[in-house]
Amino acid sequence: GQNIDQPTEMTATEGAIVQINCTYQTSGFNGLFWYQQHAGEAPTFLSYNVLDGLEEKGRFSSFLSRSKGYSYLLLKELQMKDSASYLCASLDSNYQLIWGAGTKLIIKP
């Protein structure tokens, strides 16, 4: 079956670094997405990886290892506004997105 696993909840301190992991098992693979979703709002796009390696975008970076079925989202210099849920989603061979349940990130001062 198809499955995405990510931690339910994480806590981190303002100014620190946090890594949110995601493992996936899908029928085929056409890329891995990360979305951010603030409480009561719609998800918004953060990153897309299809090749192995690290992609950096400002304070946020995303890593992919296709051989391990593994990705992580790295958030640096955490700010209170980064408190949100982070959704991992894998694009399968039919170009359908398989979504994880999301990781709720709590930032403490």
Added chain:
Amino acid sequence: IAGITQAPTSQILAAGRRMTLRCTQDMRHNAMYWYRQDLGLGLRLIHYSNTAGTTGKGEVPDGYSVSRANTDDFPLTLASAVPSQTSVYFCASSGGQNEKLFFGSGTQLSVL
């Protein structure tokens, strides 16, 4: 209109009633999607449309129907609402199969 718009924002509905959730985008995206989001679960695809005139079933299509008469609009209809359809519904669109999704602001639906 800028982006993707959903209506209504929220709705309380009696079980057995018919309801249509509206979704309109102005980005000329070919692909559109309807998801439901429930606490503790990932987004689940209800129906999708890869282009105007075509629709497909997602992971949880039962009790829902869609139409795609033109590029911009993709309404979702609950023919006879049941309490298990209480959820937050998101409409989304994308420019291609591996393109990022743009989401509407969501509809909070409560079926009593």
